[in-house]
Amino acid sequence: MADLATILAAAAAPFAAEIALRMPEGAEVFEAHAHLGADEDGRSLDPATLLGWLDEAGARRAVVFPLHDPERVPAYRLPNDRVLAWAGESEGRFVPFCRLDPGDDPVREGERCLELGARGIKLHPRAQSFAFADGVADEIFALAEQARVPLLIHAGRGMPPIADGLVELALRHPGVVMILAHAGIADQGVFASRLADHPGVLYDTSCFSALDVLQLFARVPAERIVFASDPPYGRPFAGLYLVLRAAAAAGLDAATLGLVVGGTIGGLVDGNGLPPASSPRTEDGFELSGRLGRVCMYGAMAFGMVIAGRPEHALEAIDLMAAATRDPDPAGVGETLARLGETLSAAAELARLEDGVWPALGLVHMSMSLAATEREAENRR
Numbered sequence: 001m002a003d004l005a006t007i008l009a010a011a012a013a014p015f016a017a018e019i020a021l022r023m024p025e026g027a028e029v030f031e032a033h034a035h036l037g038a039d040e041d042g043r044s045l046d047p048a049t050l051l052g053w054l055d056e057a058g059a060r061r062a063v064v065f066p067l068h069d070p071e072r073v074p075a076y077r078l079p080n081d082r083v084l085a086w087a088g089e090s091e092g093r094f095v096p097f098c099r100l101d102p103g104d105d106p107v108r109e110g111e112r113c114l115e116l117g118a119r120g121i122k123l124h125p126r127a128q129s130f131a132f133a134d135g136v137a138d139e140i141f142a143l144a145e146q147a148r149v150p151l152l153i154h155a156g157r158g159m160p161p162i163a164d165g166l167v168e169l170a171l172r173h174p175g176v177v178m179i180l181a182h183a184g185i186a187d188q189g190v191f192a193s194r195l196a197d198h199p200g201v202l203y204d205t206s207c208f209s210a211l212d213v214l215q216l217f218a219r220v221p222a223e224r225i226v227f228a229s230d231p232p233y234g235r236p237f238a239g240l241y242l243v244l245r246a247a248a249a250a251g252l253d254a255a256t257l258g259l260v261v262g263g264t265i266g267g268l269v270d271g272n273g274l275p276p277a278s279s280p281r282t283e284d285g286f287e288l289s290g291r292l293g294r295v296c297m298y299g300a301m302a303f304g305m306v307i308a309g310r311p312e313h314a315l316e317a318i319d320l321m322a323a324a325t326r327d328p329d330p331a332g333v334g335e336t337l338a339r340l341g342e343t344l345s346a347a348a349e350l351a352r353l354e355d356g357v358w359p360a361l362g363l364v365h366m367s368m369s370l371a372a373t374e375r376e377a378e379n380r381r
Contacts, residue, residue, distance in 0.1 A: 004350060008359050011346035014339065015241050015366050022244040023058070023261070024254040030262030031062035031236050033152065033181055033206045033228035036086055036094075037079050039067035045232040047086045051093065057236035060262075063152070063269065065097040065122040075109040076101055084116050095269050097122045097152060102136040110143050119269050124154040125162060133165030138172075145175040150268060155191070156182025156207065157307070163187030167194045170201065177268060179204055179226065183212040192219035200274060202264070204228035205243045208303050208365055210372035211296070213242060217250035218284045221277035226265040238365040245373040250282040289333045292371040294324040295340055299368040306361060315351040318364060322348055336374045343367050 002010075023029075031054060038044040044067070054062055064087060066072070066079030080098045087096035097120035098113035100106040110121060121144055123137065130136050144151045155162065167190065170178055177200035184191045184203050195201045203220060205213050206228040216225055229239025240261070247257050259275055268274060288296075302317035325341035327334075343363050350360035 004353050004356055004359060007346050007350055008363075011343050011350075011363050012237070012366075014343075015237075019058075019237075019241055019244060022248060024258045027258035028061070028262040028266055029057060029059040029227070029236075029240065030266045031057075031059050031228060031231070031239075032179065032204045032226040032265045034062045034064050034231045034236075035067040036064050036083050037066050037069050038071075040070050041068070043067070043232050047090065047094070050231055051090070053231055053236050054093065057240045059236050059240070061093050061095055061266065062231075062236075063097055063120065063265065064094045065120075065152070066099045068124065068127045072099075072101070073104070075105045077109060077112075080109065080113050080118070084113065084118065087117070095119055097150075099124070100140055101128045102130050102140060103128065106140050107143055110140065110147075114147050114149065118149075120150045120152060122152045126154055126158045131160075131165055132162060132169050137169060141169055141173045141176055145173050148175075150177040150179055150202075152179040152181055152204075154182065155180040155184045155186045157185065159186040161187060161190075163190035163194065167191070170195060170198055174199060176200060177202065177274065181206060181228070182230070183207045183216055185209075185212050188212065188215065188219070192216075196220075202226055202268075202274075205246075206230035206234055206239060208234075208368065209296075209300065210242055210246055210369045213246040214249055214282075214286060214372070215284075217246060217252075218280055218282050220280060222247070222250065222252055222256050222281050223259055223264060223275045223277045225260050227261045234365070235362050238362045238369075241366045242369040245369045249286060249373045252281060256281075288372065289331065289374070291324065291327055291331060291333055291337065292340075292374055295321050295344075295371040296368050298324060299364050299371075302361065302364050306357065311357040314357055314361070315348060318344060318348050318351055318360060321364065321367065333374065336370065340367050340371060 069079040071078050076099045083096050087094040096118050098118040099122045179202040202224050204226050227243045229236045298317045298320040302314045305314040322344040325337040347360040347363040350356040
């Protein structure tokens with residue numbers, strides 16, 4: 001039996017070739033959302049591993065900040081210092097943001113970190129158990145506005161409705177550039193509607209569903225969408241494949257795609273501001289083959305199993321994904337089903353190996369991205 005690395009490399013090769021074909025010439029790939037250090041949930045990421053993952057995706061730089069570190073008290077000082085030190089040793093490849101806890105001296109810690117070279121602020125309302133309507137983050141927004149640095153805010157899974165309080169706060173601070181992480185899925189529709197006229201709201205693409213990213217391109221300007229993958233929970237390679245497929249489905253030209261994969265976030269952290277925003281690039285709605293939709297559905301089940309702490313059951317969903325590709329009446333998507341079948345057979349093989357579930361999920365992620373965007377992407381070429 002082949003080992004994990006061999007199986008993964010062979011299965012990833014077609015995706016790497018497609019990434020190379022779709023990447024605009026001369027574009028900088030810039031990961032907008034990466035963690036370093038340790039987390040209470042048991043995950044961790046060291047600088048060398050992140051650099052390897054960035055190289056795998058052809059990414060030159062990454063925004064980095066601490067995880068929900070067990071040593072975060074007081075005020076995230078120790079994890080922030082570690083990230084600042086790692087950034088200083090990275091030869092410019094890591095752009096550090098400081099992580100703040102609104103309940104633990106955030107302004108003083110923010111000012112300290114900004115003086116030491118932090119170029120943005122990360123807030124995580126789920127991990128730090130706060131809401132924006134209660135006023136605890138107002139002084140952090142004021143600090144970001146005064147210092148002219150962006151705020152990256154967790155707006156993904158595990159959240160109660162957060163949009164109303166956050167929208168009101170953002171509208172009171174029109175000078176703040178706010179990056180809503182994870183495609184803003186906690187309240188994407190409300191954010192897209194109520195913050196449409198705010199001059200500085202970005203959305204990063206770190207989520208597992210291409211449908212969420214497709215909807216972003218239908219609701220917000222492409223110049224306000226930035227590539228991200230959320231290491232260590234996601235990998236830049238798979239996240240880049242997702243955004244390239246979704247961008248092709250939205251019909252982006254090469255110049256705008258260059259902004260999405262790195263130009264917008266790079267210009268922001270380098271102090272050059274944001275590019276002008278255009279109208280959303282695609283209509284609300286897209287064509288999806290039912291056969292490929294089944295692949296996406298079972299992929300979402302696989303992710304759900306892992307998120308629920310039952311990774312051993314993810315294999316059941318991966319097997320169902322693979323079964324959905326075995327169709328003697330493929331209705332015009334036979335080549336895609338065959339390609340997905342090969343990838344998902346490799347994913348199932350990986351998931352049966354020790355420590356193979358997370359690598360298998362990377363293949364599942366890219367399979368979902370391909371399945372969700374195939375017909376739309378092909379029709380727009």
